[in-house]
Amino acid sequence: MGGPGAAPLTLGTAGHIDHGKTALVRALTGVDTDRLEEEKRRGISIALGYAPLELPSGRRLSVVDVPGHERFVRTMVAGATGIDLFLMVVAADDGVMPQTREHAAVLRGLGVRDGVVAVTKCDVAEPRREELRAFFGEDVPLVACSSRTGAGLDALRGALDDVVARLASRPGAGEPVLHVDRAFSVHGAGTVVTGTLWSGTIGRGDTLRLLPAGRDVRVRGVQVHDEARDRVPAGQRVAVNLAGVGVDEVARGDVLAGTALSPAHILDVALDTRIEHGTRVTVHHGTRESPARVAWLGGRFHQLRCEAPLIAARGDRLVVRSIAPPDTLGGGIVLDPAARKHGPSRDVLVRLERLERGEEPEPAHTPDASSGHSTADVAVECPLDDGALALEARLRAAGTHAPLLADVDAAAFAALREHGRAERVGRLAFHAEAVAEVERRVRAIVAAEGQVTLARLRDELQTSRKFAQALLEHLDAKRVTRRLPDDARVLRGRAG
Numbered sequence: 001m002g003g004p005g006a007a008p009l010t011l012g013t014a015g016h017i018d019h020g021k022t023a024l025v026r027a028l029t030g031v032d033t034d035r036l037e038e039e040k041r042r043g044i045s046i047a048l049g050y051a052p053l054e055l056p057s058g059r060r061l062s063v064v065d066v067p068g069h070e071r072f073v074r075t076m077v078a079g080a081t082g083i084d085l086f087l088m089v090v091a092a093d094d095g096v097m098p099q100t101r102e103h104a105a106v107l108r109g110l111g112v113r114d115g116v117v118a119v120t121k122c123d124v125a126e127p128r129r130e131e132l133r134a135f136f137g138e139d140v141p142l143v144a145c146s147s148r149t150g151a152g153l154d155a156l157r158g159a160l161d162d163v164v165a166r167l168a169s170r171p172g173a174g175e176p177v178l179h180v181d182r183a184f185s186v187h188g189a190g191t192v193v194t195g196t197l198w199s200g201t202i203g204r205g206d207t208l209r210l211l212p213a214g215r216d217v218r219v220r221g222v223q224v225h226d227e228a229r230d231r232v233p234a235g236q237r238v239a240v241n242l243a244g245v246g247v248d249e250v251a252r253g254d255v256l257a258g259t260a261l262s263p264a265h266i267l268d269v270a271l272d273t274r275i276e277h278g279t280r281v282t283v284h285h286g287t288r289e290s291p292a293r294v295a296w297l298g299g300r301f302h303q304l305r306c307e308a309p310l311i312a313a314r315g316d317r318l319v320v321r322s323i324a325p326p327d328t329l330g331g332g333i334v335l336d337p338a339a340r341k342h343g344p345s346r347d348v349l350v351r352l353e354r355l356e357r358g359e360e361p362e363p364a365h366t367p368d369a370s371s372g373h374s375t376a377d378v379a380v381e382c383p384l385d386d387g388a389l390a391l392e393a394r395l396r397a398a399g400t401h402a403p404l405l406a407d408v409d410a411a412a413f414a415a416l417r418e419h420g421r422a423e424r425v426g427r428l429a430f431h432a433e434a435v436a437e438v439e440r441r442v443r444a445i446v447a448a449e450g451q452v453t454l455a456r457l458r459d460e461l462q463t464s465r466k467f468a469q470a471l472l473e474h475l476d477a478k479r480v481t482r483r484l485p486d487d488a489r490v491l492r493g494r495a496g
Contacts, residue, residue: 007169008224008236010062010196011053011115011160012083014076014107016097020120021089022049023147025065028157029053048079048181050194050237052225055161056154062196062225062237063087066103073099073326077106077319078181078252078287082196084170084235085163086115088136092144093125096135102328104135109272109319109331114167116159119144122152170234175258176200176208177313178238179286183254185247190220193250194239195287200258202240203231210245211255211311212263212436218243251444253288255311263309264338265420265432270300270356271320273330281329285310285318291478294320297344300332301352305341305420307478309436312337314355323479341418388415395422395431400438400463400471402428426470438471439480443491451488452481 013021026032031051049065064083066076080086086107090100107115117136119127122144132142141159145152177198186192202208206219221241222229232238240256255261267283275281277296282289283304290308297303304320312318316334321327335355342348354360384392391412395402405413408429416422423435441460445452458468472489475481481489 008060008062008233009084009164009167009169010064010082010236011085011087012064012080012112013066013087013089014080014100014103015089016091016094016099016103019089019091019094019097019100020147021087022065024087024089024118024120024145025049025051025053025063027147027150027153029063048075050225053160055157055164057161057165059161059164061160061164062235064196064237073102073106073321073328074284074289076103077284077289077321080106080110080112081284081286081317081319082179082198083110083112084114084167085160086112087160088115088117088140090117090119090132091125092119092121092127095128095131100135105328105330106319109328110317111331111333114163116141116143116156116163118156120147122146123149170197170199174200175260176202176206176234176256177258177261178202178240178256179288180250180254180256181252181287183247183250183252186241189241191242191245191247191250192239193242193254193256194237195256197232197234197236197238198286199234201231201233202238202256203229208256209259209261210242210250211257211261212309212433212440213249213254214263215245217245217256248441248444248448251440251447253286253440253443255286255288257311261311261313262338263311263433263436265306265309266339266341267304267306267310267312267318267334268297268336268339268352268355269302269304269318269332269334270352271302271330271332272300274300275302275320275329280323282321282323282326283310283318284321285312285316285334291323295341295343297352298349301335301349302332303339303342307423308439309420309432310337341420384415384419385412388412392416392421392431395429395434398431399434400430400461400467402430402434402467405429423474425474428467428470435471435474439475442472442475442481442489446481446489446491451484451490453488 015021029051051063053061053063064079066079123146127144143156143159145156178195180193180195182194204221207216210217220243222232223239224232275294279294283292290306292304292306295303312334319331320329335352421432423430423432442452454468476483479492482492
């Protein structure tokens with residue numbers, strides 16, 4: 001089955017609220033993953049929790065325990081994106097419930113097909129086996145258990161061992177990629193970030209890139225479940241102590257990587273469900289998310305035009321959710337993580353089919369006049385001209401002190417927007433990376449202080465009230481923030 005030296009894997013919980021995910025993890029591992037005072041007071045999981053699980057074979061798994069409440073599906077998706085197998089928890093007295101269904105849809109979208117269904121509370125009710133088999137199919141093991149009495153826990157560990165034995169480990173070669181889900185400060189050590197290591201290895205002394213900021217950071221130390229290591233391979237939860245970066249300069253959604261990845265606003269993808277052209281959605285990738293507009297390219301191929309940059313690699317999985325009402329539409333595979341904006345054509349379909357098969361694409365195509373979209377949809381396949389490049393340099397240099405739209409070349413600005421490199425913020429012209437950085441800082445301030453005011457953002461950015469107000473109103477319009485009666489802002493979905 002693979003003993004203690006076998007390659008690491010990550011297990012993610014899933015299931016409806018109050019079906020006993022956290023209690024089951026505690027019974028299996030001895031670790032209470034509800035670490036927040038609010039979680040203990042309310043009796044529900046709010047944030048992601050983590051624990052090590054040792055199986056009978058000696059194989060050790062990293063466990064990510066996710067919230068079950070419908071309000072925290074975004075958090076669940078962030079935790080599920082790095083897992084190798086699932087532990088779906090269904091209470092015997094309730095059976096399949098709404099978040100059972102949505103969490104299962106998220107797992108399907110991420111391509112996580114292997115796992116075990118734990119039917120909890122078997123001491124108070126008989127499992128609804130026919131219902132569960134109809135929903136999960138015949139191939140997924142069902143194990144009845146009770147966290148309160150301990151019944152079935154050994155059988156559950158054995159079932160997990162059987163599933164783990166047939167799974168391949170994540171690639172240890174290649175560049176490291178870690179999607180950050182927590183950032184905090186430790187007295188005497190400084191900034192620490194945690195996440196699931198998707199690929200490669202991370203060790204003390206490494207120099208990595210922190211994205212989307214694009215700055216180099218040095219690894220001071222690495223831990224796996226509170227144990228210090230010199231170097232750790234992919235497939236497990238990792239805590240990384242970073243030198244030379246403040247805790248306010250990194251947040252959930254950031255990525256530690258080598259030099260191969262870069263932020264991008266436009267991705268060509270293959271989705272497992274057809275989404276209508278022009279639909280506005282939320283795209284979840286790694287621990288990051290962004291509103292996006294969908295362009296249908298034909299068949300299962302789509303282009304996602306994101307408002308905030310994602311940091312993806314070819315072959316990564318992502319999840320697409322509707323904005324209103326919030327619901328999981330499906331998932332898919334990234335084919336081109338840094339695409340240019342284009343419409344459908346025969347050449348586009350040929351190129352994407354090659355990418356989906358794992359082949360290298362042909363050189364960039366010429367737009368097909370027979371496609372169902374105007375040439376305006378595909379005109380940006382051409383490189384940016386000197387005027388647009390000059391404007392991009394100007395906007396980069398301006399940072400948050402952006403020029404008025406009236407003071408920039410309209411055609412050059414339009415070209416930059418088509419390439420996802422510029423954004424209109426009220427009457428101002430911003431570089432897209434500057435807006436993304438402001439959003440990251442706003443999220444970090446709200447996470448640390450509960451809200452952000454205009455004056456607080458003005459001081460944070462060292463800019464004027466005019467620029468800070470325009471940026472906050474822009475984030476309100478993007479539904480990143482919500483304005484309170486006193487003009488402070490909180491993140492959407494948070495109680496105000």
